[in-house]
Amino acid sequence: MPLALLPQIIVEPLVRAALIEDLGRAGDITTDAIAPADLAIAGAFVSRQAGVIAGLDLARLAFTLMDPKTVFEIERPDGAAVGAGETVARVSGPARGILGAERVALNFLSRLSGVASATAALVASVAGTKARIVCTRKTTPTFRAIEKYAVRAGGGANHRFGLDDAVLIKDNHVAVAGGIVPAIRRAKAYVGHLVKIEVEVDTLAQLDEALAEGVDAVLLDNMDLDDLRRAVDRIAGRAISEASGRVTPQSAPAIAATGVDLISVGWLTHSAPILDVGLDLAC
Numbered sequence: 443m444p445l446a447l448l449p450q451i452i453v454e455p456l457v458r459a460a461l462i463e464d465l466g467r468a469g470d471i472t473t474d475a476i477a478p479a480d481l482a483i484a485g486a487f488v489s490r491q492a493g494v495i496a497g498l499d500l501a502r503l504a505f506t507l508m509d510p511k512t513v514f515e516i517e518r519p520d521g522a523a524v525g526a527g528e529t530v531a532r533v534s535g536p537a538r539g540i541l542g543a544e545r546v547a548l549n550f551l552s553r554l555s556g557v558a559s560a561t562a563a564l565v566a567s568v569a570g571t572k573a574r575i576v577c578t579r580k581t582t583p584t585f586r587a588i589e590k591y592a593v594r595a596g597g598g599a600n601h602r603f604g605l606d607d608a609v610l611i612k613d614n615h616v617a618v619a620g621g622i623v624p625a626i627r628r629a630k631a632y633v634g635h636l637v638k639i640e641v642e643v644d645t646l647a648q649l650d651e652a653l654a655e656g657v658d659a660v661l662l663d664n665m666d667l668d669d670l671r672r673a674v675d676r677i678a679g680r681a682i683s684e685a686s687g688r689v690t691p692q693s694a695p696a697i698a699a700t701g702v703d704l705i706s707v708g709w710l711t712h713s714a715p716i717l718d719v720g721l722d723l724a725c
Contacts, residue, residue, distance in 0.1 A: 445519075445520055445521040445594060445595055447499050447520070448499070448587060448588065448591050450499075450503070452587050452588075453499060453500050453503060453587075453588060454503055454507075456500070456584065456585070456588065457500050457503040457504050457507060457546065457550070458507060460504070460546045460549070460550070461504060461507060461508065461542075461543065461546050464542075464545060464546055465542065469542070470538070470541065470542040473537070473538050473541040473542055474538065477537040477538050477541060478537075479536075479538065480536075481536070481537040481538075482534070482535060482536060482537065483534070483535075483536075483537045483540055483541075483723055483724075484532065484533065484534035484723070484724050485532070485533055485534075485540065485721050485722055485723040485724060486529045486531070486532050486533075486721070486722050486724070487501070487529065487530050487531040487532070487533070487548075487551065487719055487720070487721055488527060488528065488529050488530070488719065488720055488721075488722050489524045489525070489526060489527070489528050489530055489555075489717065489718070489719050490526060490527075490718035490719065490720055491526050491717060491718050492523075492524065492525050492526050493523070493524060493555055493556070493558070493559035493562075493717040494521065494522065494523055494524070494555065494558040494559045494561075494562045494595060494596050494597075494717075495518055495519070495520055495521070495522050495524055495530050495551075495555050495558065495595070495717075496520045496521070496551075496554040496555050496557065496558035496591065496592040496595035496596070497520065497550045497551040497552075497553065497554030497555060497588070497592065498516050498519065498520055498530070498531055498551065499520070500547070500550040500551070500554070500588065501514070501531065501547035501548070501550055501551045502514040502516075502531075502547075504543040504546045504547040504550065505533055505535070505539060505540060505543045505547060507543070508539040508540075508542050508543040509535060509536045509538070509539025509540075511535050511536055511539070512533060512534070512535035512536065512539050512540060512543075513533065513534045513535055514531060514532075514533050515531060515532045515533075516530070516531045517529055517530055517531055517532065518530040518531070520558075520595045521558070521595045521596075521597075523562070530719070533721070544721050547721075548719060548720070548721060550588075551719050552716040552717055552718065552719050553716055554588060554589070554591070554592040554595070555592070555716070555717035555719060556714045556715050556716040556717045557589055557592035557593060557596065557710055557711060557714045558592045558593070558595040558596035558717075559596065559714070559717050560596070560709075560710050560714035560715070561575060561577075561592070561593050561595075561596025561597060561598040561710050561714075562596040562597050563691050564598070564689070564691055564694055564705075564707060564710070565596065565597040565598055566691075567691045567692075567694045567695050567698075568694050568695060568697075568698035568705065571695075571698035571699060572698075572701070572703065573685075573694075573697070573698035573702055573703065573704065573705050574598070574599050574703065574704050574705070575593075575597075575598040575599065575694075575704075575705055575707060575710075576593075576598060576599045576600060576601045576684075576704050576705070576706045576707070577589070577590055577593040577598060577599075577600055577601055577706070577707065577708075577710050577711050578601050578686075578706050578707070578708040578710075578711070579601070579602065579603075579604070580708035580709075580711055580712040581711045581712065582711070582712070586603065586604075587603075589711040590603065590711070592711075593710055593711065598710070599704075601704075601706055608637060608638050608639075608640065609629045609633055609637060609638065609639040609640065610640045610641075610642065610661070611625045611626065611629060611639070611640070611641045611642065612642045612661075613642060613644070613663075616642075621651075622641060622643070622648055622651045622652055622655075623651055623654075623655060625641070626639065626641060626652065626655040626657060627655065630655075638658040638659065639657050639658050639659075640657065640658060640659035640660065640661055640682075640684070641657050641659075641660055641661065642660075642661040642663050643660055643661065643662060643663065644663050644664065644665075646669060646672060646673060646676065649662070649673055649676060649677070650676065652681075653676065653677065653680055653681060657681055658681060658682065659681050659682035659683070659684060660673075660677065660681050660682070660683060660684065661684045661686055661706070662683060662684065662685050662686070662702065663686050663687055664686070664687035664688065665685070665687075667696055667697070667700060670685055670697065670700040670702060671700045671701070674700055674701040674702060682703050682704065683701070683702045683703045683704070684702065684703065684704040684705070684706055685697050685700070685702040685704070685705050685706070686705070686706045686707075686708075689705055689706075689707045
């Protein structure tokens, strides 16, 4: 399925806020001092390393919000794999607008491409299994929509977007309720018929309790490979199985081989390294 871009109404406030933060109270005083108001320039966005691109629409917005006369042309779209030294987009127009928006554009592009690249590496590591790589709510505050978009650009899938689109009963909820069974029963009595319920379990005994209550999904938290295999056998298709905890490109293949449906990874959005992308001017 083709990657769908986020609606502009979602991303524009983020880009606008980033530009306002960078421009401060007086604008780009360096560029205003050096670049004549009528100077036009052109440049290319070049990836310094191999990876997967994401965030070009935000980069484009950074330039057009600064100066609508700026032209931004995409050569390698979001979701595309690129090599080191490859041009992903070109920009041309008023120098003051381009230089003023450069860092904001690169920040978004590098950050989101880093998330997409890390996701793509994990997806590749579990190729040939049924397991899908999914992200979590461990996102940069206010950046959740775009970071989860970057996960999709890298070939991954999204877990819930917030606290309101699904029930996920975790260990602290279980502690408050006094057990897994009362927590599930309270959730079922509260939510509507279209809301799915997932329960985090640490042991096979907890898994048995959750399955007996007819939950939609179980989060198998930090289980070793043997317990994951046993858990998948016990679930036997009655619920979606999700493994979580200490997942790396090296450990993911063995986790996927246990037969789980999903592998959730928090670090994709909270600490993936950036993809180094630069803007090279044709001066």
